[in-house]
Amino acid sequence: MLKQILIAVFLLLAGKSFAQQKQSTIRPGELWKDDQGKHINAHGGGMLYHKGTYYWFGEHKGEKSNNAYVGVTCYSSKALYHWKNESVALSVDDSPESLIYKGCTIERPKVIYNELTKKFVMYFHLELFRRGYEAAYTGIAVSDKVTGPYQFLHASRVNAGYWPINLSQENRKIKLKADDYGKWWTPKWREGVEQGLFVREYFYGGQMSRDMTLFVDDNGKAYHIYSSEENLTLQIAELTDDYTRHTGKYIRVEPGGHNEAPAIFKRNGKYFMITSGCTGWDPNAARLLVADNILGEWKLYPNPCVGTGAELTFQSQGTYIFPVQGKKDAFVFMADRWRPSNPIDGRYVWLPIKFENDLPVLRWMDQWDLSVFNEN
Template sequence: MRMRNKYRKSTTLRCNAGSRCSLPVLVWTLVGFLLMLHLYTLISQNSIPNKDIRNGISQNPLLRELEEVEEENLQMPPPRKRSPRAAKRKPKKATTLIDEFLDESSQIRHIFFPSIKMAVDPMKDAGNDSLYYYPGRIWLDTEGNPIQAHGGGILYDERSGTYYWYGEYKDGPTYHAHKKGAARVDVIGVGCYSSKDLWTWKNEGIVLAAEEENETHDLHKSNVLERPKVIYNDNTKKYVMWMHIDDTNYTKASIGVAISDSPTGPFDYLYSKRPHGFDSRDMTIFKDDDGVAYLIYSSEDNSELHVGPLDRDYLNVTPVVRRILVGQHREAPALFKHDGTYYMITSGCTGWAPNEALAHAAESIMGPWETMGNPCIGGNKIFRQTTFFAQSTFVLPLPGFKGSFIFMADRWNPADLRDSRYVWLPMTVGGAADQPFDYSFGFPLWSRVSIYWHKRWRLPGRGSG
């Protein structure tokens, strides 16, 4: 028999007009009120910047054209004929568009890798073709040669008003060092191109060259040099290059550092190391508004990213490091900043095969970072799921157009890496994010990142097309 404890205090409270209220209900009501108050405060603090972003993008006629979504009606080619005996011996599995992309004998390969006849040649193109980007086409420099600046980034030199594009110079034959090795090109060096308009690029030569003789050198042609990025140090007046340094089997997993007095080099190679004692593969560097620079790199076998500030000279990391996107297996980070918020585009880890990009955001570059979903818009479903058959490498802000950027990516050609293409597309930051946090019901308060697919586009304010 259950006995009532006459000494137990009541868990209800007397409310208005003598009614009785449950204590848990009252507590949750108070919690809900506080959450709503906090949400209102945050929205109020961010309402002005977001309003400016929406007005700057949606109402600016120069930008409206870039936000128009273009679709792609990409069809699978008819299956190749096989003899009944071959089909019985080894039934053919279903082929995907990614398989077709990776197959150098595909019937639709020209869609992904248009021929040299369709190359963008700034020295010959005139009239309606002038200043237009064609993602995926061969892009020629002022000398009529294909630009070799893969996995690269851009430095804007304020003193000369010039853009410098640095990247991997892959103008060599593609081969496999051994049966299970990845496709590779011998290290040639870091190429540099200069431009005033971001469309016409002059070849400034190889600013960091490979080492031909010394097999123990990091830059020996048998090793790996990837994703070079250059920033300017206002304190030392030096141009500093950071890059991914590795051996043929990707076991060295280090960063390399070089320095120069000029943006066009030559750069003097200093050393390589594993930053903070961790393995480092795909990486980038980011210079913040206050002059502090940061290294961001894939680590722990690409299962997470690490971020940490560089020292005052940008020649080494400091002991401070944070692990971000733990367990998410992301690489190819491309960072940028807008209205005090840090954003990052990353790729999945599928080797040379394309995969889905994700956008991330944080109030502090040291984290925590939140994942906001796939930023790609237009094309078709497979285009969006493969980052338009490309991989992120850099994000360049557009001066004079708040919330507008150029998203730079590489369309890798593992059958012939020197023929890998560049996919530059307009990107905007504005409007509400449309995907909730991974771990809760809430939506991020920062703005959505959108990368728009275009077969043909040009920067706003470059005349009428």
């Protein structure tokens, strides 16, 4: 009997050891289970590092719908391999009068910490219940605690009544409207987009804001980066000191370039942004943008992905880039493999960023751990 007990204990410990070993690597595209044994439900996510812990926020999805029937989820980890389910950080509302009424669309939630107010601030792309993608709102919520609950503050389009600082006075004064350019995708229409026809169209009501991310610079200034102008142009907007509103200072990036899914980071004084094209739920080739000033000129570079699968960003679309604490030049590219027919089964593709000629490079890895950054 004692022998059987010892064998059982050995097998139990061996099983735990094996499970821990399995959890000590990141395996892009495979099922990733939390501490409850369930596939992590945090799609289109973002990462916040606070007081020694990483917090992963993302969209909670169901089996049949991409709509928000639960809200924004939060998971925590000390070392990025295994994650604790911290439950729902922001819940949708049961009131039909609420802008975040259950069944609305909440996408790409990101959370940053404000050192002045000591509050955690969440931004997300919001579309209203049963209104398709016409609203193009930014939603904002705050909490005193990193895991929530977050209190919904407000949602709207952004920077109403303000011009982009890099739109010329001449283009601001053009009287032509979108309908005056005729059929989309013609050379005349493309020229109109570059000249700011949609900026003028939505000047008073506010600029569209869909796929988005947040970035806090070294000086504490925060920025909201989002796909705007019918998803044709990226905009980068400065936030107020408390991070809960826009200051009205913003720029346009790659007008007419059809970019979405922005993910941004800073290294050696330069700003890098990886985006995708606009092909719905289907993957496409990533793009790279680089600038010396976040509100300055951005230069477009070729696809940062290389090797097999690079032309489709390894069957994924980026959502966030975050630095690994305690390691130099260590950044992780977070991406999603969308499963629109079964959204809850969407997979996560995390890859380490390497640098060649001072530019970021992404290569596929079946599995990896943080020791990969020891080679930098």
